[in-house]
Amino acid sequence: MKHADGRSRPKGVEPLGVGIAGLGTVGAGIVKLIEENRDVLLSHCPRPIVVTAVSARDRTKDRGIDLSNIEWCDDPMMLARHDKVDVVVEVIGGSDGPAKALIEAALANKRHVVTANKALLAHHGTELALKAEAAGLALAYEAAVAGGIPVIKAMREGLAANRIDRVYGILNGTCNYILTQMRETGREFADVLQEAQKLGYAETDPSFDVDGIDAAHKLSILTSVAFGCAVDFAGVRISGIRQVSAMDIAYADELGFRIKLLGLARQAQHGIEQRVHACMVPAASPIAKVDGVFNAVVTRGNFVGENMVIGRGAGQGPTASAIVSDLMDIARDRILPAFSAPAATLKKVKQAPAGLHRGSYYMRLMVVDKPGVIADVAAAMRDENVSMEAMIQRARSPGEPVPVVLTTHETEAQAIERVVARLGRIKAILEPAHVLPIETLD
């Protein structure tokens, strides 16, 4: 057998040498897993997987792992040309900078790459896949989307016989935890966020998570795998969960919905839609029942129907599990194009115009409780040809602000925008309309 680095070795005897760049929680978890589960790995894959070199900032830090037989490299770039390294595992993070430089150097030096770096793939995935495939190397990233859940393998291999027309999921555990807590306790976003930060479920700067960026990174990768198109992070319409209020969550319950931050990509009439946003999903739908820090991805294929996978989307163990499963594929010479179809054939996404999206909407208006307001609201909708499905004005408090909640039948997004603009001109409506899309998931 001829190795990636050109050296000849008898297959199945010579180990697969792994160099890990980054020894944070995840990097240490990989070392731990390979050590603790050595017999399990060997029973599946006769070629031993051995961590031969590591690189991190602080050599003296106690990580609870034995590094005595592993070479230490001060500079991660050394891993890319280390003669005992067949695969570089990049768990440094960041969409550019050292992570990108390392991966490029590894591929240039004929080393396979395994990464958990969704931001980097979202921005440079297609370009890196081209380089890897031209050199016959793996660019593997199971851990980058939904952590321990083998969703990339499921889509790229297990469901590969299907024409996929939709993929959606709960791709960010922090947001799902916050929304679940808000629903269970009735508290507001800021309050629950603060608690999540204390518990370590949310970062000090939570914006990557709560503004939907992290979910959008993952979605852009899923889109590419599902539809065989180039990764197009810029094409994802993104909003987060900051604007979700306890009141909306309570109304969702009343209307038979749950509020979830979904990442959703689908083949629509005018192109591919990619969006990340908080939305209402039917309470009875399987995705509505995925609570707390769990992730879930639903794929719909023309023969298989809907398939859902659920599991832990982050954390040391799940991420290490996904990374080592990628290493096992490489050890067994099971190398596939990164995004289902060969990178050279990936087409640019034809983006569906946002305004043409058709769907139903939830709208909450804070109005002064006086006669005639509802008539004004109804007129605004009528004038934009948007038809109302339900309306709730529960509280009565003459002269005071009260919520009026309504849901619409299916309509175009641009019509809703025009309705919102009209409502903004009605004096008795005190705040901009709170709008959430309803995803029926039919």
Next chain:
Amino acid sequence: MKHADGRSRPKGVEPLGVGIAGLGTVGAGIVKLIEENRDVLLSHCPRPIVVTAVSARDRTKDRGIDLSNIEWCDDPMMLARHDKVDVVVEVIGGSDGPAKALIEAALANKRHVVTANKALLAHHGTELALKAEAAGLALAYEAAVAGGIPVIKAMREGLAANRIDRVYGILNGTCNYILTQMRETGREFADVLQEAQKLGYAETDPSFDVDGIDAAHKLSILTSVAFGCAVDFAGVRISGIRQVSAMDIAYADELGFRIKLLGLARQAQHGIEQRVHACMVPAASPIAKVDGVFNAVVTRGNFVGENMVIGRGAGQGPTASAIVSDLMDIARDRILPAFSAPAATLKKVKQAPAGLHRGSYYMRLMVVDKPGVIADVAAAMRDENVSMEAMIQRARSPGEPVPVVLTTHETEAQAIERVVARLGRIKAILEPAHVLPIETLD
């Protein structure tokens, strides 16, 4: 590239020839999928997959598929040595007879095998895997367990880095449909079964499904993949859902449980437990929320934690999806040992003694409502060192039969059996105790 049949062909150009034995719903679905999704298959896998030959009983039957370019073989055994067949797809069914003879002949003639036949694998899986692996051939069977859900791939590859200590699932859609209907309508088993038969969700002879045999076939396969042991169908303790009554379902609700037919295998203290039975699961657990004809499998690994997959466990489309994904793996030369570890290394299951199983139990007694009965019941439990967790005697009807429901703390199965024997000797208890295990799924 050297083919299985010894002929040399340029890789990626010469198609993978597929011979299908059996043209029922599933066989026809495979032909349909390969035709309709030709472009999808080619984008993933440059080697074309072509159905070259088929065999079924009735040549004249209209199956809604075009067979004009496909060779017809009156005898399925012809597929095993057909020079245009690289892979034999067996969808005849049956644990022995023609299906087994065909698979053995195919392997003997160096043809790969793809099958959806769980009964056959449950009984002869290890032996067939040995033959396939000795010849360097695939014995692939994604469709045999949980239909369209790529659970075999998930366990054998995606979660392969983990030591698995438990796998369980809803493996029979017919039973899950019946139990869901019973709960939603309050009707009894026989009534719902009859309706399911009318709707085509249950067979005329429903025993394979409702007595748990089908689920046990699938469980024995999952056990082997999860624990790297020989397939041991005989080691599965099996009971079905005939004895589940509407009353038990109502009590389950009241106690915060759902009744599901689970197949469960786990590494216990004294060996491996394999069991299929109706049991109580916490209403809040993800598996409790899988309703209707859906299947679901939960795998627990030491690094990844719990992973669940949900989807359609049967039907033309899902089964064809799984079979063609197996064909794509073969077309890409991705051939793995059938049961994770090489068949030659699979150890015989060390079966955990049933009586030593520790768990909690639900028990419903039909008693004559008169003073002293509860005291007798409590004494029987005390005498076997079984401690009661809860007791409900809702209805009062002096002198008449009323249900008494109790749940126990964790205890040994053999202690429960002894309790049941003691209760059988109490005159005021009118029927044998209705016992269901409680699976806390902790």
